[in-house]
Amino acid sequence: MKTNIQLLTEPLNVQACVDWVISPGCGGIDVFIGTVRNQTKGRTVVKLDFEAYKPMAISEMNKITEQVFEQFPVEKVLIHHRTGTLQIGDIPVIIAVAAAHRDAAFSACRYIIDTLKQTVPIWKKEYFEDGEVWVGATP
């Protein structure tokens, strides 16, 4: 199996993700790990909620990995996204790509996170000390 796409409610496991993509034909792995920041534009963030439209989110992540295998010489691709309530420092997303050579691993990993943020139906609500907002929902 070359792709591993999951929406999870429990904490994501970096080591398990890397162990999954490591393979004998690969010389380089690039891993992107999103983490919850303690602030947005200077406002203190208390926690985040992530909500997904699950079947469509899985389908859109599958589309991204198909594009990746068409565009980059990579061997294994993993995307794990968490939903539910996350605290500062928690990990909402891990993307790991293994390739024979590092250039493809970096390019594919970057492509995945950039595209995921544009197309995959997952929404983030930021909770501040004095209010809350669905990120990017209004101009």
Add this chain to the structure above:
Amino acid sequence: MKTNIQLLTEPLNVQACVDWVISPGCGGIDVFIGTVRNQTKGRTVVKLDFEAYKPMAISEMNKITEQVFEQFPVEKVLIHHRTGTLQIGDIPVIIAVAAAHRDAAFSACRYIIDTLKQTVPIWKKEYFEDGEVWVGATP
């Protein structure tokens, strides 16, 4: 402390590296993990030896991280390189960069591995079934 540079003989620990760079002000971490491939240009690799000129390797890695902090808005930088004998799938190098935004994390991580491969005095000997070679030593 913002940088963590180490030459180690024991196996590198991905989880510990990521745990070290995670910080509350950061939203993105990029991690590059080098792994030992089972072949080079079609020839089967049996194992690798890595040798370092230790004080100078540390000094050159420190120079790279100084350049990184000058060039990219990043918060924490880790470079762990292993020496000694490694088997297929083992990890010779882990580079982890945490930044407020992912663009800097990706760019810095890429800069570090590209520059490390050009300047840091570490040498790799590949063992094949029928011989061995110091990589890149001769034209």
Add this chain to the structure above:
Amino acid sequence: MKVTVLAFGIAKDIFGASSVEVEIPGDTTAARLKAVLEQNYPRLSKLASYMLAVNNEYAGDDMHIKTGDEIALIPPVSGG
């Protein structure tokens, strides 16, 4: 015909529910359904943008809605 529109993110706040039922003419496009929804829920037109998804695919304005389609309102996504 009656269609159910699933809501996510800020759309749940606007609908006041995780889905709404809407009455639309028999042969309706996604654009027409959006117009009906905006009439019923004017705050939708204040979003930065939004899309409809039909059966887990983003729907172009001229896509036709059929009975039994799974329809969802997709406000600007913000995962990752």
Add this chain to the structure above:
Amino acid sequence: MKVTVLAFGIAKDIFGASSVEVEIPGDTTAARLKAVLEQNYPRLSKLASYMLAVNNEYAGDDMHIKTGDEIALIPPVSGG
């Protein structure tokens, strides 16, 4: 004066040792030391490239070697 040159990677194979002692004139540049080394160990000139490091810094050809300097021969690096 006598200087010790540390060897790494393929240079250890060429020297047959992890360091060698070389006799050089008192006021010598890195370029001059390289010439002496290549005379003693002709295989050095068949490397893709190599540098000298003096006190853990890459040395330009015109760097002067002083007694007590830590000198190392750096064949093409291949870490990572």
